[in-house]
Amino acid sequence: MVTGRGLLPAVVLLSILLLPSILLASADGLVRIGLKKKPLDENDRFAARLVQDGRRSISRKHGFRLKNGEDVDIISLKNYMNAQYFGEVGIGSPSQKFTVIFDTGSSNLWVPSSKCYFSIACFFHSRYKSTRSSSYQKNGKSAAIHYGSGSISGFFSQDHVTVGGLVVKSQDFIEATREPSATFLVAKFDGILGLGFKEISVGKAVPVWYNMVKQGLVKEPVFSFWFNRHADEGEGGEIVFGGVDPNHYKGEHTYVPVTQKGYWQFNMGDVLIGGESTGFCDGGCAAIADSGTSLIAGPTTIIAEINQKIGASGVVSQECKAVVAQYGQQILKMLLLETEPAKICSQIGLCTFDGTRGVSIDIESVVNENADASSGVQTNSMCGVCEMSVVWMQNQLRQNQTQEQVLNYINGLCERLPSPMGESSVDCAAISSMPGVSFTIGNKTFELTAEQYILKVGEGAAAQCISGFTALDVPPPRGPLWILGDVFMGVYHTVFDYRNLRVGFAEAA
Numbered sequence: 001m002v003t004g005r006g007l008l009p010a011v012v013l014l015s016i017l018l019l020p021s022i023l024l025a026s027a028d029g030l031v032r033i034g035l036k037k038k039p040l041d042e043n044d045r046f047a048a049r050l051v052q053d054g055r056r057s058i059s060r061k062h063g064f065r066l067k068n069g070e071d072v073d074i075i076s077l078k079n080y081m082n083a084q085y086f087g088e089v090g091i092g093s094p095s096q097k098f099t100v101i102f103d104t105g106s107s108n109l110w111v112p113s114s115k116c117y118f119s120i121a122c123f124f125h126s127r128y129k130s131t132r133s134s135s136y137q138k139n140g141k142s143a144a145i146h147y148g149s150g151s152i153s154g155f156f157s158q159d160h161v162t163v164g165g166l167v168v169k170s171q172d173f174i175e176a177t178r179e180p181s182a183t184f185l186v187a188k189f190d191g192i193l194g195l196g197f198k199e200i201s202v203g204k205a206v207p208v209w210y211n212m213v214k215q216g217l218v219k220e221p222v223f224s225f226w227f228n229r230h231a232d233e234g235e236g237g238e239i240v241f242g243g244v245d246p247n248h249y250k251g252e253h254t255y256v257p258v259t260q261k262g263y264w265q266f267n268m269g270d271v272l273i274g275g276e277s278t279g280f281c282d283g284g285c286a287a288i289a290d291s292g293t294s295l296i297a298g299p300t301t302i303i304a305e306i307n308q309k310i311g312a313s314g315v316v317s318q319e320c321k322a323v324v325a326q327y328g329q330q331i332l333k334m335l336l337l338e339t340e341p342a343k344i345c346s347q348i349g350l351c352t353f354d355g356t357r358g359v360s361i362d363i364e365s366v367v368n369e370n371a372d373a374s375s376g377v378q379t380n381s382m383c384g385v386c387e388m389s390v391v392w393m394q395n396q397l398r399q400n401q402t403q404e405q406v407l408n409y410i411n412g413l414c415e416r417l418p419s420p421m422g423e424s425s426v427d428c429a430a431i432s433s434m435p436g437v438s439f440t441i442g443n444k445t446f447e448l449t450a451e452q453y454i455l456k457v458g459e460g461a462a463a464q465c466i467s468g469f470t471a472l473d474v475p476p477p478r479g480p481l482w483i484l485g486d487v488f489m490g491v492y493h494t495v496f497d498y499r500n501l502r503v504g505f506a507e508a509a
Contacts, residue, residue, distance in 0.1 A: 029219035030243050031164040033087040033102070035227075035236035085227060085236055085291070085486065086189050090162035091173065092133030098126050098190040102225075102239050103292030104264050104496060105483070107201035108145060109161065109208050111191035113154055113175030121179040125190040128157075128175055135160045135169075143174045143203050152176040152184070161208060163193075164241065166217045172205040192292070195223065195496070199262040213498065218242035221498040225291055226508060227490040229452070237490075249493035253504035254442040263288045264496055264503050268482060271302055272445070273309050274435030278302050279395040285480045287441070289494055289503050293485030296453070297472035300417065301388040304471075307416035310434045310450065312424035312467045320414035323350070323385045328407050331386070335393055345386035384473065388413075417471075426454060428465040437469075439484070446505060452491050 086099050091111065098111045114129040116122035130136040137158040144153035154177040161171040176191070194201070195209050206214075213221045219242040226248035227237040238245070256266040268287040271278045280302050306312070327348055334344050345351040389410055396406040416424075426434075434450035453468035468487040474480065495504035 028243075028245075030245060031166055031218065031241040032245070033164045033239045033241075035085045035087055035238060087193075087239060089193060091128055092130075092159050093135040094133075095160075095162045096126070096128055096132065098128070099188070100191045100193040101189050101292050102195055103192050103290070104195045104225075105288065105290035105292045106145075106192060106194035107196040107198060107207045108143075108174055108203075108205055109171065109191070109193045110143075110145070110152060110154070110174035110176050112179065113177050115175065116154070116177045116179065119177075119179045119184075121181070121184040121187075122176070124185060125187075130157060130159070130175075133159055137170065139172065141203060145174070145202050147181075147183075151178075151180065153178045156203060156205065163208065163212070166212065166241070168208055168211045168217065169215060171208055171211055172203075174202075174205075195291070196263055197261045209498070212241065222495060223498075224248070224493065224495045225489055226493050227486055229490045229508070244493075244495055247509060249506040249509050251506055253493075253495055253506040254444045254446075255495075255497070255500075255502045255504040256442045258501040258503065259286070261501070263290070266441070266503050269440030269443070271298070271440070271482075272438040273306055275438070277395070278305055279398070280391050281440075281480065285482055286478065287439075287482040287484055289489065289496070290483050290485050291489060291494075293483050294487065295468050295470045295485050296487050297470050297483040297485070299480045299482075300384070300471040300473055301391050303469050304388070304413045304417050305392070306437060306469050307424055307467065308413050310426055310454075310467065311430060312416060312426045320385045320388075320417055321411060323382060323389060324407065324410050324414060327386065328389070328410065329403075331389055332393055332397075332403055332406060335390070335397060341390050341394060344390050345383060348386070350386045351383040424467040424469070426465045426467055428454075428456065428463055431465065439482075439488070441505060446488075446492055448488065448491055453487055455487075 085102070087102050088097055089100055090097050100109075100111070112122045112125050112127045114127045114131075116127060130138075139156040139158050141156045142153070143156055144151060152174070154175045156172055157175050158170055158172050161168045161173065179185075193208055196207070198204070198207055198210060201207055209223065212218050222243050223239065223241045224244045225237070225239055226245065228235050238248070240248070259265055259267055265286055265288050268281060268285050270281050271285075278301075280299060285299075327350070330348055331344055334347070335341065339347070392410050392413055393406055396409055401409065431450045431454055434454070436447045436449050437453060438445045438447040440446075448468075455466045455468055457464040457466060472481065472483060491508055492505040493508040495506075497504060
C-alpha cells in the first residue's frame with residue numbers, strides 16, 4: 001500500500017483475517033512470519049466505498065494541486081482498506097499481541113493505545129497498555145500520520161517489539177489515541193509496521209527494520225515477500241527477514257537500484273497492453289514496490305487504456321469528451337505539424353508550460369485562497385484530459401490510424417476513465433479474452449495475465465470481477481508514478497535489499 005507506502009488509494013480490496021501463525025527463526029537463519037487472508041466479499045466492498053470520497057479529495061489535493069511535485073506525500077495517498085496481508089507482532093514485556101500490516105510504503109510502527117478514549121475504532125481492536133509492560137519507557141512526543149482515507153494521532157512511546165521470535169529492544173512507536181476514519185473502524189488490522197526508509201519516518205523515529213539490522217538480529221540486511229495467490233490453500237504467504245527462501249520463487253531475480261530513498265522507489269520503463277506499447281513511459285516512469293497497497297495504481301492515461309482493452313466500466317468523463325470535441329482536431333493538427341507534444345496543451349490555452357510539461361492553470365493560482373474551488377478543479381481536469389489526449393493521439397498516429405479513427409478511439413477512452421482511486425468492474429466471462437499487461441523493469445518484461453490482475457468477489461453465478469488497476473496521478477518531478485501493490489507482488493516474489501539499496505523481482509513459486 002503509497003499510499004504511498006506508502007503510495008497508498010478507496011479501491012476494491014481483499015480484506016485479510018490474520019491467524020496467529022508466527023514462525024520462529026529456522027536453521028537457515030531466516031525469520032519467517034506467516035500470513036493469512038480471507039476472500040473479498042460484499043461487506044469489504046461496502047466498507048471500501050465508505051472512504052472513497054475522502055481518498056479522492058486527498059488524492060486531488062496532494063496529486064494535482066501542489067505546485068512542486070517533490071512535495072507529494074505518497075503516504076497521504078494510501079488507503080489501508082487496500083491491504084491484503086497481515087502479520088502478528090508483540091509489544092512489551094510480557095508481549096502484547098497486535099495484528100499489523102507490514103507496509104513497505106511507510107516507516108513508522110503504530111498501534112492503538114489504551115489511552116484512546118474518544119475514537120470508536122480503538123474499542124474494536126487490541127490496545128497497548130504501557131502499565132502492563134516492564135520494559136516500557138516514556139517518550140510522550142506528539143505524532144500524527146495522515147493517510148488518504150483518514151489519519152491517526154497520538155504520542156511516541158518506547159518498548160521492546162517482538163517480530164517472528166526476534167526481540168527488537170527499545171523501539172520507538174506511536175500509541176494512537178485518535179483513529180477518526182471509518183477505515184480503521186472496519187479494518188481487520190490493529191496497526192501498521194512500516195518497512196520503508198527512515199527518510200519518511202514521522203518524528204524521525206528509527207524504523208523497526210533499521211533496529212533489527214543494527215541490533216544484529218538478522219543474518220543479512222534483506223527481507224522478502226511471498227504472497228500466496230491460491231487463497232483456497234489457506235496460507236496467505238510469508239515475510240522473510242534476513243534473506244530469501246529459495247522455495248518462494250523460480251529462476252533468478254531481476255534487480256533495480258533504489259532511486260529515491262524514502263519509499264522503495266525505482267525506475268521503470270514502458271508499459272505494454274497485449275504486447276503493444278502505451279508510449280506513456282517510453283522516457284521512463286518512477287515506481288514503488290508497496291506491500292501496503294492491494295492494487296496497481298498508475299497514471300490515468302494508461303489506466304483508461306487498460307480499462308478500454310479489458311472492457312472495464314469506469315466513470316464517463318464529460319470533461320474528456322468536451323476536450324476531444326472542442327480541441328481534438330486542433331491537437332491532431334499540431335501533432336502532425338510536429339509541435340512539441342509537451343507544449344500543445346499550453347498553446348491551446350488549457351495549461352501553462354513550466355519548461356518541461358503542461359501545468360494546470362489552477363496550480364499556478366492555488367496560492368490565491370479566494371480562487372473559486374469548483375472552477376479550479378474543472379480547469380485542472382481539462383488540463384489533465386488534454387495531456388492524456390496528446391499521449392493517446394501520439395500512440396494512435398504511430399500506428400498509422402486515420403484522423404477519424406484516432407478521434408473515435410479517444411472518445412472510447414473517455415468512456416473508460418476510471419474513478420480517482422476507485423474501482424472498475426469487468427465481465428467475469430470475458431477474462432479469458434483479456435490482454436496481458438506488462439511492465440518493463442531492468443530491461444525485462446514482467447507480464448500479468450488477466451487471471452492475475454482481475455480480482456473475483458464471490459463464487460458461482462453471483463461472482464463479480466474487479467480490475468486490479470486503479471488511477472493515481474502524481475506530477476513531475478516525483479511522477480509519473482506507479483505503485484506496484486500486492487496484485488503485482490503476488491505474481492512476482494519481491495526482495496528488498498537494504499545493504500545494496502535495490503529491489504528484486506522473480507516469478508513467485
